[in-house]
Amino acid sequence: MSNNIEVKEIRNRNYDEIIKVFKNLSHESLRLRFGARINIEDYVKNLIESAYAIYGIYVNGELVGIGESYLLENNNDTVEIAIEIEDRYQGKGLGTLLLNYMINDLKSKGVKKVITYVAVDNCKCLKLIEKFKPQSKTFRHSYGMYYIEFDLSNISEVKRTQVEKVNEIA
Numbered sequence: 001m002s003n004n005i006e007v008k009e010i011r012n013r014n015y016d017e018i019i020k021v022f023k024n025l026s027h028e029s030l031r032l033r034f035g036a037r038i039n040i041e042d043y044v045k046n047l048i049e050s051a052y053a054i055y056g057i058y059v060n061g062e063l064v065g066i067g068e069s070y071l072l073e074n075n076n077d078t079v080e081i082a083i084e085i086e087d088r089y090q091g092k093g094l095g096t097l098l099l100n101y102m103i104n105d106l107k108s109k110g111v112k113k114v115i116t117y118v119a120v121d122n123c124k125c126l127k128l129i130e131k132f133k134p135q136s137k138t139f140r141h142s143y144g145m146y147y148i149e150f151d152l153s154n155i156s157e158v159k160r161t162q163v164e165k166v167n168e169i170a
Protein backbone atom coordinates (compact mmCIF):
# COMPACT_ATOMS: atom_id res chain seq x y z
CA MET A 1 0.00 0.00 0.00
CA SER A 2 1.42 3.40 -0.87
CA ASN A 3 1.91 6.05 1.77
CA ASN A 4 0.46 9.52 1.73
CA ILE A 5 3.37 11.98 1.87
CA GLU A 6 2.69 15.68 2.36
CA VAL A 7 5.08 18.61 2.74
CA LYS A 8 3.85 22.02 3.87
CA GLU A 9 4.59 25.06 5.98
CA ILE A 10 3.45 24.52 9.59
CA ARG A 11 1.49 27.71 10.04
CA ASN A 12 -0.13 26.88 13.40
CA ARG A 13 3.32 26.10 14.95
CA ASN A 14 1.79 23.56 17.36
CA TYR A 15 4.31 22.95 20.17
CA ASP A 16 3.22 19.38 20.99
CA GLU A 17 3.34 18.26 17.37
CA ILE A 18 6.76 19.84 16.72
CA ILE A 19 8.45 18.70 19.92
CA LYS A 20 7.40 15.10 19.23
CA VAL A 21 9.76 15.04 16.23
CA PHE A 22 12.71 16.37 18.27
CA LYS A 23 12.01 13.93 21.11
CA ASN A 24 12.01 11.03 18.67
CA LEU A 25 15.52 11.89 17.42
CA SER A 26 18.25 9.51 18.58
CA HIS A 27 21.29 10.77 20.52
CA GLU A 28 23.32 10.43 17.33
CA SER A 29 20.86 12.51 15.29
CA LEU A 30 20.80 15.17 18.02
CA ARG A 31 24.60 15.20 18.08
CA LEU A 32 24.81 15.57 14.31
CA ARG A 33 22.19 18.30 14.30
CA PHE A 34 23.28 20.37 17.32
CA GLY A 35 26.85 19.32 18.10
CA ALA A 36 26.26 19.82 21.81
CA ARG A 37 23.57 18.82 24.31
CA ILE A 38 20.61 21.15 24.18
CA ASN A 39 17.42 21.63 26.16
CA ILE A 40 14.85 20.47 23.60
CA GLU A 41 11.88 22.20 25.25
CA ASP A 42 13.64 25.59 25.23
CA TYR A 43 14.91 25.02 21.70
CA VAL A 44 11.43 24.28 20.33
CA LYS A 45 9.89 27.28 22.15
CA ASN A 46 12.51 29.50 20.56
CA LEU A 47 11.96 27.89 17.15
CA ILE A 48 8.22 28.58 17.37
CA GLU A 49 8.76 32.19 18.44
CA SER A 50 11.56 33.21 16.16
CA ALA A 51 11.58 31.11 12.99
CA TYR A 52 10.90 32.77 9.66
CA ALA A 53 9.01 29.72 8.36
CA ILE A 54 8.70 26.20 9.77
CA TYR A 55 8.07 23.31 7.38
CA GLY A 56 6.77 19.82 8.08
CA ILE A 57 6.81 16.51 6.24
CA TYR A 58 3.94 14.16 7.05
CA VAL A 59 3.60 10.41 6.45
CA ASN A 60 -0.03 9.32 6.52
CA GLY A 61 -0.93 12.46 8.47
CA GLU A 62 1.83 12.15 11.09
CA LEU A 63 4.49 14.86 11.31
CA VAL A 64 7.87 13.06 11.05
CA GLY A 65 10.29 15.77 9.91
CA ILE A 66 10.88 19.49 10.45
CA GLY A 67 12.49 22.13 8.28
CA GLU A 68 13.60 25.27 10.12
CA SER A 69 14.40 28.66 8.61
CA TYR A 70 15.63 31.81 10.34
CA LEU A 71 16.19 35.26 8.87
CA LEU A 72 19.73 36.48 9.46
CA GLU A 73 19.74 39.49 11.78
CA ASN A 74 21.69 41.77 9.50
CA ASN A 75 20.25 40.57 6.21
CA ASN A 76 16.57 40.48 5.28
CA ASP A 77 16.85 38.31 2.21
CA THR A 78 19.05 35.52 3.60
CA VAL A 79 17.86 32.63 5.77
CA GLU A 80 19.69 29.94 7.69
CA ILE A 81 18.07 26.52 7.48
CA ALA A 82 18.21 23.17 9.30
CA ILE A 83 16.35 19.89 8.83
CA GLU A 84 15.59 16.92 11.02
CA ILE A 85 13.82 13.69 10.08
CA GLU A 86 12.85 11.14 12.75
CA ASP A 87 15.37 8.30 12.72
CA ARG A 88 12.96 5.57 11.66
CA TYR A 89 12.16 7.59 8.50
CA GLN A 90 15.72 8.60 7.55
CA GLY A 91 17.32 7.43 4.31
CA LYS A 92 13.98 7.08 2.52
CA GLY A 93 13.98 10.28 0.51
CA LEU A 94 11.98 12.44 2.93
CA GLY A 95 14.86 14.85 3.61
CA THR A 96 15.24 15.42 -0.14
CA LEU A 97 11.52 16.12 -0.57
CA LEU A 98 11.51 18.49 2.41
CA LEU A 99 14.59 20.44 1.33
CA ASN A 100 13.28 20.70 -2.22
CA TYR A 101 9.98 22.10 -0.93
CA MET A 102 11.71 24.52 1.45
CA ILE A 103 13.99 25.93 -1.23
CA ASN A 104 11.11 26.51 -3.64
CA ASP A 105 8.86 28.02 -0.99
CA LEU A 106 11.58 30.31 0.42
CA LYS A 107 12.35 31.45 -3.12
CA SER A 108 8.65 32.24 -3.67
CA LYS A 109 8.67 34.29 -0.44
CA GLY A 110 11.44 36.48 -1.88
CA VAL A 111 14.41 34.92 -0.08
CA LYS A 112 17.57 35.33 -2.16
CA LYS A 113 20.11 33.23 -0.31
CA VAL A 114 19.99 30.14 1.94
CA ILE A 115 22.86 29.21 4.24
CA THR A 116 23.44 26.24 6.51
CA TYR A 117 26.11 24.75 8.77
CA VAL A 118 26.76 21.00 8.59
CA ALA A 119 29.09 18.98 10.82
CA VAL A 120 32.00 17.48 8.85
CA ASP A 121 30.99 13.94 9.85
CA ASN A 122 27.32 14.37 8.88
CA CYS A 123 27.64 12.35 5.66
CA LYS A 124 23.91 11.93 5.07
CA CYS A 125 23.24 15.64 5.35
CA LEU A 126 26.24 16.56 3.19
CA LYS A 127 25.04 14.14 0.49
CA LEU A 128 21.56 15.61 0.72
CA ILE A 129 22.89 19.17 0.38
CA GLU A 130 25.19 18.26 -2.55
CA LYS A 131 22.15 17.08 -4.52
CA PHE A 132 21.05 20.73 -4.71
CA LYS A 133 24.48 21.88 -5.97
CA PRO A 134 25.30 24.70 -3.52
CA GLN A 135 27.33 27.66 -4.80
CA SER A 136 29.87 27.45 -2.01
CA LYS A 137 31.02 25.10 0.73
CA THR A 138 33.69 26.34 3.12
CA PHE A 139 35.22 24.54 6.06
CA ARG A 140 35.03 26.63 9.25
CA HIS A 141 37.77 25.32 11.50
CA SER A 142 36.51 27.08 14.60
CA TYR A 143 33.16 25.26 14.41
CA GLY A 144 34.31 21.97 12.87
CA MET A 145 31.57 22.52 10.34
CA TYR A 146 31.02 23.28 6.71
CA TYR A 147 29.40 26.62 5.94
CA ILE A 148 27.25 26.16 2.83
CA GLU A 149 25.52 28.77 0.67
CA PHE A 150 22.77 28.51 -1.95
CA ASP A 151 21.98 31.37 -4.29
CA LEU A 152 18.24 30.83 -4.90
CA SER A 153 18.29 32.56 -8.28
CA ASN A 154 20.55 29.78 -9.48
CA ILE A 155 19.40 26.67 -7.64
CA SER A 156 19.07 23.22 -9.16
CA GLU A 157 15.79 21.52 -8.41
CA VAL A 158 15.94 17.85 -7.58
CA LYS A 159 13.05 16.17 -9.34
CA ARG A 160 10.62 14.09 -7.38
CA THR A 161 12.37 10.83 -8.18
CA GLN A 162 12.33 10.03 -4.48
CA VAL A 163 8.63 9.35 -4.34
CA GLU A 164 8.95 5.70 -5.32
CA LYS A 165 11.48 5.14 -2.54
CA VAL A 166 9.26 6.96 -0.05
CA ASN A 167 6.33 4.74 -0.98
CA GLU A 168 8.31 1.73 0.22
CA ILE A 169 8.12 2.99 3.81
CA ALA A 170 6.44 0.24 5.79
Ligand SMILES: CC(C)(COP(=O)(O)OP(=O)(O)OC[C@H]1O[C@@H](n2cnc3c(N)ncnc32)[C@H](O)[C@@H]1OP(=O)(O)O)[C@@H](O)C(=O)NCCC(=O)NCCS
Nearest residue numbers: 029032033082083084085090091092093094095096125127
Ligand atom coordinates in the same frame (compact mmCIF):
# COMPACT_ATOMS: atom_id res chain seq x y z
C1 LIG B 1 20.25 14.71 7.37
C2 LIG B 1 18.80 14.28 7.21
C3 LIG B 1 17.91 15.51 7.33
C4 LIG B 1 18.63 13.69 5.80
O1 LIG B 1 17.28 13.30 5.62
P1 LIG B 1 16.94 11.85 5.00
O2 LIG B 1 15.47 11.73 4.85
O3 LIG B 1 17.64 10.85 5.79
O4 LIG B 1 17.64 12.05 3.56
P2 LIG B 1 17.30 11.29 2.19
O5 LIG B 1 16.71 9.96 2.46
O6 LIG B 1 16.54 12.22 1.32
O7 LIG B 1 18.76 11.05 1.60
C5 LIG B 1 19.54 12.07 1.07
C6 LIG B 1 20.86 11.50 0.61
O8 LIG B 1 21.61 11.09 1.74
C7 LIG B 1 22.39 9.94 1.39
N1 LIG B 1 22.06 8.88 2.34
C8 LIG B 1 20.84 8.41 2.71
N2 LIG B 1 20.96 7.46 3.63
C9 LIG B 1 22.28 7.32 3.84
C10 LIG B 1 23.05 6.47 4.72
N3 LIG B 1 22.48 5.60 5.52
N4 LIG B 1 24.42 6.64 4.69
C11 LIG B 1 25.01 7.53 3.87
N5 LIG B 1 24.32 8.35 3.04
C12 LIG B 1 22.99 8.23 3.04
C13 LIG B 1 22.05 9.58 -0.02
O9 LIG B 1 23.01 10.12 -0.90
C14 LIG B 1 20.73 10.25 -0.24
O10 LIG B 1 20.50 10.61 -1.55
P3 LIG B 1 20.00 9.48 -2.63
O11 LIG B 1 18.83 8.79 -2.02
O12 LIG B 1 19.64 10.29 -3.83
O13 LIG B 1 21.17 8.60 -2.81
C15 LIG B 1 18.38 13.20 8.24
O14 LIG B 1 19.20 12.09 8.08
C16 LIG B 1 18.44 13.71 9.69
O15 LIG B 1 17.46 14.23 10.20
N6 LIG B 1 19.59 13.53 10.38
C17 LIG B 1 19.71 13.93 11.79
C18 LIG B 1 19.63 15.45 11.97
C19 LIG B 1 20.62 16.16 11.07
O16 LIG B 1 21.75 15.74 10.95
N7 LIG B 1 20.16 17.23 10.44
C20 LIG B 1 20.96 17.96 9.49
C21 LIG B 1 21.71 19.04 10.10
S1 LIG B 1 21.01 20.57 9.59
